[in-house]
Amino acid sequence: MAVNDNDLALLQAYLDGEMPISECEGLWRRLAVEEELTAELDRLRAEAGMRQVVWTSLEPNDDALTQLQDNILREARRQDARARVSGSLRTIMTAAACIMIGIGLGWMGHDRWAGLWRGATVTATHQASLGGGPGPTLGGGPGAMLGGGKFVVTVSDSSGRVVAAPQFNTFDEARQFIDDLAKAQANRGGIHEVVPAGDQF
Amino acid sequence: MSTDETSPQAKVATTEELFEQAVRQHSRRLLAVARAIVGNRASPEDVVQQAFMNLYQHRHRYDWRQPGGLVRRTVVNEALRMLRQPRMASLIDDTLEAAQVHSPGRQVMESETILQVRRAIDRLPDNFRAALVLCEYEKMSYAQIAESLDASIPQVKTWIHRGRRQLGEMLRAYVNQD
Incomplete structure (x- = not known):
């Protein structure tokens, strides 16, 4: 009996560890008697093994990894430094703005009072x-x-x-x-x- | 003691220290995941670095005691986001050749097969590739993958199933060609 798409999905779920134990028992019984299903499972296992080698081959070597980690941590420290500088700048700018506003208001008030006094008879x-x-x-x-x-x-x-x-x-x-x-x-x-x-x- | 464990006696690590631990602990596998997803269409190092920087910018929002899921999800999202950018053209495929340099002990034939499988993986649709690498390399459950990819579990099952079938067909074509 040929392996259909449903059986294939079943075998893949089994290999991925996504099959409930109750369904596993049913599958084991079928595997014991259906040679084609067993052959398909072996083929899927072999393909998964090959892909596993491929996934592992994607891992970086130690030098590349160290370089990446250093870059990330350096960038994080840079971000911190930028945040500190911008925080200080913000404080200074706020204080300067307050002083300027104070001076401006004082100046306007001075003019007004002075004008009032000057204008008084x-x-x-x-x-x-x-x-x-x-x-x-x-x-x-x-x-x-x-x-x-x-x-x-x-x-x-x-x-x-x-x-x-x-x-x-x-x-x-x-x-x-x-x-x-x-x-x-x-x-x-x-x-x-x-x-x-x-x-x- | 595992870095993910905490004890009351232990000195309380700052967020920055925990972030550094996460970088050291997870970046190897994250880089592999990023490589698998972006293939030769973007720099996987940029993906991982950008993902970590995004997290660092809002680091106080997250729990860094067990950051595995968080950083993995961020890297996957960043990789898929980079692939969606229209300016992303194929880079020169030096990572495949680099794989050979990184594994000098492997047999030439084995390397050739790995190259072919990697090329076949690169040709899969983005979501298929992401679901496959999370399932087979990161050993994540379908539910976790669905959460990471913001998809439903049946959708993830379909992506993985179709991805494997397409890979098998591509590799059979390669073997027949030889």
């Missing part, structure tokens, strides 16, 4: 009441006396917004504040003018 006027009177003012004086006997000095920016309105118990204190403010503004160099207004000043 502070004047003092004699006001009859808190927050009274249009325009940038720094007001104070007896006329600005509140009900509790306090003197109010309003400080306005160039666009007329009141930025501060400190209260003082005496006229002298209010006068002193205006003088100090004038000195401070003069020191900053960005003040256009301080105009104490009103007879009292």
Whole structure:
């Protein structure tokens, strides 16, 4: 009886160790009585043996193997070194970027504050009441006396917004504040003018 | 002690040390597998090196205590990937001649037969060749091969079966030609 494709697949599974033991017993019984099947198994074994020699012949010799291993390990170390360098570079670049951003923001902020100071015009006027009177003012004086006997000095920016309105118990204190403010503004160099207004000043 | 074993008393090896152990332990067989799969169409050394480098790049993701399956699967995939690249033309077939130089003790006739078998293996489709070498050289089960090649077990059985049949036919033609 000729060996068909199914038997061939069966024999190959047997040689590959992929046949369950229960099926192996059936195959052994057939091999005992079917000569063609036995011959086919021997042929497959011989071919597998030949291929085994071929597979083994593909193995590298020691020199080639050592060279390959050295190349791999050298490349791995190189990769590590590259990673370390790029990590350090990344840290340095990040720090530099942070510093640059900080400087940039500081510079922009400085310009803004300086501009604000430079653009400010502070004047003092004699006001009859808190927050009274249009325009940038720094007001104070007896006329600005509140009900509790306090003197109010309003400080306005160039666009007329009141930025501060400190209260003082005496006229002298209010006068002193205006003088100090004038000195401070003069020191900053960005003040256009301080105009104490009103007879009292 | 086997490098794949670990004991609590033993100094804990770093990933890099385990990687180096894997390279030393497995590269001989991996190179043979790569040679069998890429034949003369790519450099098997490049395949193995690239596979190891791919693994090294993401080394912390893997368990390096038993890396055999991992590195084998990576080499097989890398070899098949290289073969899929269109620029891969046949290299000069110096590996076959090198086989003779590497085995000076073998009889000329035997070398000639080996050469013919290797040439026949080279002519097999890529998947047939990969399945055959994993089955016969690496002694992997059909299930393991299927996992490595991302295929089903019946597919692997078919590849191995057809590969062997085609090899047999090619070699019979060679014998008849002589």
